Amino acid sequence: MKSITHSVPLFLKKSFKIVSVLILILMCNSCQNTKQQGSTTIQNEGLKSDENWQSLFNGKDLDDWIVKIHHHDVGDNYANTFRVIDGAIQVNYDGYDTFDERYGHLFYKEPFSSYHLKFTYRFTDQWMKDAPGYTYRNSGVMFHSQDPATILKEQDWPISVEFQMLAEDQPGQPRPTGNMCSPGTEVFYQGQMDPRHCINSSSDTYKWNEWVIAELIVHQDSLVIHKINGKQVLEYTKPQIGGGVTNGYDPKIKQDGKRLTEGYIGLQAEGQGVEFKDIMIKELK
Structure with missing residues (x-):
């Protein structure tokens, strides 16, 4: 066919x-x-x-915050060290004759566990010359801290972990910010317990009067991340009580080896003027 x-x-x-x-x-x-x-x-x-973000600072007063300064009782804001100026929390020493180791901290009124904290900071030109040299252009934000009500009058630093803030000291010399320091605590870095009191981040160096955006991401005691101007600069794990540096504490509080799953957030004052603003937090599940 x-x-x-x-x-x-x-x-x-x-x-x-x-x-x-x-x-x-x-x-x-x-x-x-x-x-x-x-x-x-x-x-x-x-x-x-x-x-889900909430502001920890209302821009007007310190009503939601608790002051603790070395040599002073809880709640005594000696010489108006912490004050509100132009919508920012300022550490100011114009009422001081000498620093006299008055390391101070301003704590938010309630503790947090897992959260994302954001804040903006810059240093001022104030520095108490009788403060230790390392405090020059140096401050920090404490977290997973003990309750300020448990800090004794002659205790210098709270048992806590610190998001350390630094600014340029000598032109051309690197001085990263967003570091980790550990008063009365220890952390694991790169998989093992790190004996150093402070661990430097990978951040750039910033001028003392430059506003810097800092972020702290905390997942209880499993993971902590530091960010500077949107860039991750440090990561570590297992924050826990241990180590030295802190003095004058109640021995019942310092339970070495106890993992830190929550605590208070505190702004630091250790002889260097500094300003904090835009303090925001988002709790994480």
């Missing part, structure tokens, strides 16, 4: 090509819309998470 070959008219071939192109265009538009919808969903989720 002979096969019969049907020829397809040219206009039908062209029509088929046009229809095929239209189908491809529609499919691509559909894929693009799906991607945009997915991106919008992610952005919306981000907006939802932003709603």
Whole structure:
């Protein structure tokens, strides 16, 4: 039996090509819309998470904060060391004659466990010359700290972990900020207990009067991350009570080896003027 070959008219071939192109265009538009919808969903989720941020500082007063200064009772804000100036919490020493080791801390009124903390800081040109040399352009934020009510009058630093802030000392010499220091505590760094009191971060060096955005991400006692101006600069694990540096504490409080899963947040004053603003926190599940 002979096969019969049907020829397809040219206009039908062209029509088929046009229809095929239209189908491809529609499919691509559909894929693009799906991607945009997915991106919008992610952005919306981000907006939802932003709603969980709360301010720890109202920009007006220190009503939600507790002062503890070495040589003074809890609540005694000696010489108005901590004050509110132009919407920022300022550490100011214009009421001091001598520093006399008055290491101070301003604690938020309640403890936190897992959270993301953000704050902005810069140093001022005040520095008490009778303070130790290492305090020059040096301050910090303490976290997982003991309750300020348990800090004795002659205790110098709270048992806590410190997000240390530094600024340039000598031009051209690196001096990173966002470091970790450990008064009465210890941490694991790169998988093992680190004996150093302070561990430097990988951050850049900043001028003393430059506003810097700092972030602290704490997952109870499992992981701690430091960020400076949006960049991660340090990571460590297993914060716990131990080690030295802190003096004058109640022995019942310093239980070496106890993992720190929560604690108070405190702004530091150790002879160098500094300002804090935009102090925000988001609790993490």
